[in-house]
Amino acid sequence: MLTIGQLEVKYGSQTALKIEDPISFKKGERIGIIGSNGAGKSTLIKAVLGLVPYRGRIITQLKPEQMAVHMQFNGYVTTMPVRYIMETILGTKIAKNKELQELISFFDFESCLSKRFNALSGGQKQKFTIILVMFQKAGLTFYDEVTSGLDFETRQKLTEMLSQWYRDKDDTLVVISHYYEELEQLADKLLILDKGRVVDFGRKNELFERYCGRVVIIMENSGKNKELSKGFPVLKSPEHLLAISCKSKEQEREMLMILTENNVNFKRSNSDIEMMFMNARERFYAQ
Numbered sequence: 681m682l683t684i685g686q687l688e689v690k691y692g693s694q695t696a697l698k699i700e701d702p703i704s705f706k707k708g709e710r711i712g713i714i715g716s717n718g719a720g721k722s723t724l725i726k727a728v729l730g731l732v733p734y735r736g737r738i739i740t741q742l743k744p745e746q747m748a749v750h751m752q753f754n755g756y757v758t759t760m761p762v763r764y765i766m767e768t769i770l771g772t773k774i775a776k777n778k779e780l781q782e783l784i785s786f787f788d789f790e791s792c793l794s795k796r797f798n799a800l801s802g803g804q805k806q807k808f809t810i811i812l813v814m815f816q817k818a819g820l821t822f823y824d825e826v827t828s829g830l831d832f833e834t835r836q837k838l839t840e841m842l843s844q845w846y847r848d849k850d851d852t853l854v855v856i857s858h859y860y861e862e863l864e865q866l867a868d869k870l871l872i873l874d875k876g877r878v879v880d881f882g883r884k885n886e887l888f889e890r891y892c893g894r895v896v897i898i899m900e901n902s903g904k905n906k907e908l909s910k911g912f913p914v915l916k917s918p919e920h921l922l923a924i925s926c927k928s929k930e931q932e933r934e935m936l937m938i939l940t941e942n943n944v945n946f947k948r949s950n951s952d953i954e955m956m957f958m959n960a961r962e963r964f965y966a967q
């Protein structure tokens with residue numbers, strides 16, 4: 681569907697993004713893009729959409745109208761109710777369009793239609809743009825920080841709605857997010873960027889195995905826990921946590937036995953994106 685290779689985007693003399701080995705997004709894939717501030721995530725989307733000049737190759741059979749994008753920040757006319765903005769942008773009347781009615785109802789947006797954009801809450805503003813984006817039924821849809829700035833509960837609800845909407849559909853999605861739980865729900869593959877470079881690209885479970893092992897056991901970073909896990913491979917983790925990588929069932933059993941016998945609370949995970957992301961970056965720079 682889309683192949684990117686030998687890509688370089690510069691702002692003035694600063695290289696914001698450099699992709700050497702080709703990466704491909706295939707039909708139906710759900711791709712999450714993860715990276716710290718300034719990693720080049722939005723720049724990648726802008727390059728694909730032709731919004732910034734670049735050198736290199738972006739190959740796709742898709743026409744511009746077959747790509748839809750939800751950008752991080754969106755502004756609309758503030759002098760009229762969002763109903764009219766929606767109808768003008770989409771070129772259809774809500775009352776006459778069943779599909780649009782279905783979308784509005786799915787996002788519980790009916791009561792918002794008479795409000796002006798500025799009078800919508802953060803979550804409602806995002807829903808408004810999501811409805812506009814989804815209605816286009818593009819082959820490839822980008823969501824850039826779709827839940828950014830929302831409170832935890834609204835974020836969770838919106839992520840769940842997106843996940844539910846796309847569950848049985850074959851749309852290709854590219855989701856940029858800083859929230860690990862959002863990528864957990866919406867993405868099957870991850871593109872990890874850092875300082876404009878590709879750290880890795882692959883299926884979530886394969887990346888987890890590559891950087892964290894079979895399973896990771898996470899506990900408080902205390903002196904006692906460090907002592908108990910001596911000899912086990914320690915992963916890079918947030919300061920307050922101690923993460924142990926278990927490469928085999930035997931290793932995991934041994935670790936769990938020690939922790940249980942010593943009454944230590946722990947979390948076991950085979951999909952922790954934060955841990956995978958931190959360790960992927962660590963290994964990238966160690967090479």
Ligand SMILES: Nc1ncnc2c1ncn2[C@@H]1O[C@H](COP(=O)(O)OP(=O)(O)OP(=O)(O)O)[C@@H](O)[C@H]1O
Pocket residue numbers: 691696715716717718719720721722723724
């Ligand atoms: N219009 C611009 N002019 C100059 N530099 C820019 C411009 N847009 C982005 N940059 C720089 O390019 C780099 C990548 O920016 P980009 O917005 O792609 O990062 P990002 O990964 O999306 O970050 P964030 O998570 O903060 O949104 C950053 O160093 C940023 O300061």
